[in-house]
Amino acid sequence: SQDHRKRRTGWQAPSFVEIAGDKPDLKTIESAELAGRRHLSLRLPATNLARRRRLPLGYHRFQMECRGGAFDSLLIAAPRRAFDVPGKAWGVFLPLYSLVSRESWGAGDFSDLEKLVEWTTAEGGTVVSTLPLMASFFNHPLEISPYMPASRLFWNELYVDPRKAPEYMECPAARTLVHSNFFERDVAALRSLPQVDHRRVMALKRPVLEAMAQWLLKTKSERTTAFLDYVADHPRLSDYARFRAAAERQQAPWPAWPQRLRSGKLKPGDYDPADETYHQYAQWLAEEQLQQLSAKRDGRAGLYLDFPLGVHPYSYDVWRNPERFALQASTGAPPDSLFTKGQNWGFPPPHPGVMRRQGYAYFIASLRHQFRHTRWIRIDHVMGLHRLFWIPEDRPASEGVYVHYPAEELYAILCLESHRTKTVVVGENLGTVPPEVTRAMGERGLKPMYVLQYEAQPDPKKCLRAAPANAVASLNTHDMPPFAAFWEGSDLRDLQEIGLLDRKEAAEQLQKRQSVRKALQEFLPGKPPRRASAEPAGAIMQRCQEWLASSRAKMVLVNLEDLWLETAPQNVPGTNLERPNWQRKARYSLEEFRTMAGVANVLRSIRRLRSPRRANLRAK
Template identity: 50%
Template sequence: MSANPETRFLHRLARLYGVQTAYYDIFHQRQIASAESLLVMLRSLGAPVASFEDVPQAWREKRQALWRRLIEPVTVARQGESPLIKVYLPSGSDEAPLDCSLELETGEQNCWSCPGKDLPVILTTELENNRYFVKELALPDNLPLGYHRLKVANKGRQAESLIISTPSHGYSTAVSERVWGLFLPLYALHSRESWGCGDFSDLERLAVWVAGKGGQIAATLPILTTFSEDDFHPAPYLPISRLLWNEFFLDINRVPELKECPAAQELISSSPFQDEIEALRRLRLVDYARQMALKRKILEELSRCLFAGGSRRLEELHQFIKANPLVDDYAGFRATFEKQGAPWKAWPKPLCDGTLATGDYVEETKRYHLYAQWLTHQQMEKVSAAAGENNIKLYLDLPLGVHPDGYDVWREREAFLTGATAGAPPDAVFTCGQNWDFPPLHPQQIREDGYRYLRACLQHQLRYAGILRIDHVMGLHRLFCIPRGIKASQGVYLHYRAEELYAILSLEAYYRKAIIVGEDLGMVPGYVRPAMKKHGFYGMYVLHYELASNPKKGGLPVPRNSVASLNTHDMPPFASFWEGHDIPQRRRLSLVDEAGARQEQASRQEMVEALKASLRRHGWLGESAADTLSVLKVCLSFLADSQAQFILVNLEDLWLEMQPQNIPSTVDEYPNWRQKARYSFEEFCRMPGVLEILDTISGLRHGNKQQRRKNR
């Protein structure tokens, strides 16, 4: 195959664009990307290849473009290391002076000039009858941390590079004590005050309660803005935007305008409205469309009241919009979306191209979205303040992707690879691969833009997150992409500049004194975890995964630099896993055939026996204690007593919940992301069984040897 000139040039071009031409699957078999997949992927990345005949010329042009640049668009300077910049110089310019200007993040400038002939040569090449040199340019030592701009000029050419001066290690190195916390999706959390599902006030209550029990973490799923209309499936991992919070979680009773708005007060106190609230509270599942419609009725009245007068609050809203122009743009997008009644790709020009004008939307609708986003900002600030006052870290989650019909792709489309979707290659369960139906980021475009969009996403989360989970951390290195018109099984891996992405994460975390956790579950390339460790990121230890990957090991030991838990939101709860209820459930959903179900049951039994044997061998489990609740308590105690820096306890496990929050690869077949917690906040806070387990965990985390002996 390598002898074929056409294939050889295709593979060369693919490598220049960061496209992997082969990979090893979960069975350790080498899978070679098809020529068609590579061609379509390259076309989506912007390569001028209408057909295979265009490949050789495209390769030559891309190679020339890479060598003709003066400096890279982004450079990482790690603290404690001498910052060196690669300069690309053609023969005839390699000895000419380089005029340099370095503008620090603070605005301070440093200008200098150096003869090109004095710079050390690290590489040379011949290209199209021209000789090129790569030389090293030293930046001033002791660069302060931050984002700096370097400009270099040489014989009429000029280029600019973003210099990311990043800490040598992540903020995580400052963490010493072993801590624990609770996890529950915010939509699942509900109280007697909320209207049938969790809200920001419920998250605040949970954080304060966790602190009272000795915990230091309140964790939830992504709470970014999503579509809540009837024709959209609820999906916390497919938000409209990764730059804004979700007004669905607003606590209406804490909105200041409610006291000054008779129309809203009258509506809330009316019998039909109160009946609807009670009906929503009685539902076992969250009804997003119905819930949002109810809240919106009140929010629209409150918005009208606010905009009708010249109050201090209205001035504060205008100041917020001025300081956050993104919110104004988003509100216009949502208002246009509602007026058009269709996704943005179906809008007429110039609307679909990102240009909106007065008249393209209903002004009152835009005002509603402005007001709602302002309120989410204020209520998130209150949650964060209450958490901070109680020494609680909010554990938030940054999704890998965004909704293709959402705001981010509409406004930041240059940052996205709209001719492909992200997914996963075939494995033992998903034999045809997975298509996640969202566009991946365009590696070249986000780099040329100095990662502006990604930095904004991180800054939005880290404003309040003490711990931030990065969904599918392998995506910092590479992502499985499926070009449009190609089957998921024929997708290809696309590489990103991992060192630059890690540098940005490390710097943003340092600014906010936040912990970064990488979701490193499943098939993880061997280079990912060493990179995470190098940058001070925490990994995840999930007992279910550990048992599945090596049943005979029994899930031990637990690494120190990890967030340890029994399961995740994509797995069955502990009781369902332990008793094997999830296997017939998956069989009923046609996710596994009869033979596969029998094989899973046999494998599960092997895992269960291995874990029991391991726990007994280490003195945690007695010979007779094997009922589900006893084993749950022992497993949580084992994690609490481990060296793991953090442990997360799924609240639903504590009352032996059987139903999962999400079953991957289902949409209409199962009510994903809609299941309320079986008990309200007020109820589980008083459950003796729940309190006993949490007291045990807290005691073990804080070094209570007496508690450890008691459990054994």
């Protein structure tokens, strides 16, 4: 029934808005002739909508009948600007896989994230930021980059904590497995590694989850009913679970499957039903644990999640709807001073024409998947709302071209979804940004990023421009060296070692970096040392953090690893084979760093400088 659909899915019966007058004032924006047919782009002024009824915010179908036939289109009624919050705030950043604790099984999980949220709240922070938490491939292929997900519609089960589910304590097989000698030995080995072995951690965790899933189905409890209801209410989940189960049966990515399977037509014999159940159950637990984490919003730090630009070419998303992607091209970047041959990021760009024809269904679903759990969200490569660099298949990046996207409509969707969930939207706008992107972000209320290591110049008087009042400010990002490496110049030596800089370029960059160091020391408040080398890295790091905290920036984000002067990066762009990206654990565990005096001192200073009382005093 309609009432049942509304209660279970949020669906509502369609409403109709009349157009005032028999001949509405349709204004021609542009026209073109294609294949012998004339195409018009028309604008319907808002004054033509019947005044007796305001068009509610949301997605509507616009239907028009004329001599040439009947036409319909998506109509987006959206706020002009994205959702915003008052005041100034601060938070912390750490990749979740890197956030290890004494209880984790070799990688951070949602329980560790919840503990970090609680600690950040106690320190006065507002958000906890991390890298994308989307689904990953652990076999056929192994792909651990959070920016190359197996789907933008599902979570990474690596982060599920089995012990948090009620059925863990009820399932003898799961508890027997976890307390066995070989399991405890393997967990100890994974905890001792300096890097996260994603595949081994998942291989250890999966049998526990599988045992719990089978136990749940046998018990026929209220939890069983809740699980089965969730699966019934989310048909896409079963489709995804069968895709993952079929991949495990085939032991190959989907382009290597038989034709029928490649075309999206799976039958029960194509996969193991137990594998299907496992993937359904893992996603249910991930959703449940994230919901528990994000539901307690009042007075508690919220999540600041990351929306990746693309999806793996072997992903569920591409397999299920290949027409949504330009499969004969890859997304990337044109040549620049660092990557002289350009960059090929390896994932197919979304097809702008199909996006529009399908009413942006995939884009909306991908956003909603994250928006319902996050208080802030970062849109990776926000320029992609306007244009993407397409590289033809089997051609070098230097032969790519920019393809434009319907930015106005994509911004409208972002603004609408952000208001529906009260989520602040941040655009990753680093690098060479076209003026129209900066202008559109300002008009639509997307927060820009301000990164001190990127902004710093060698002129002491103009070393740093003021952080914009609406910006998210930080010392660095996950794609940059930590502050201590930046300060010491060890990142430049690393780039020379892997061949991204030659000896001459490295020497020039190091000389410039030394000038930047001196300029920073003179520019920042406080008395600079007589010799630039005399100031410890920890002292200048704290001065930089305090300068950001005292700025007008909307949000200050603290990379926790900077607080103990980490020098190893989490990711070095362009080094998929040369460096162990997306694997390094934090040097200190959650239990260790939350008791470190140096960490507490910096955060206490940031809290004081970000406080409303301090801001009011500066305003007076």
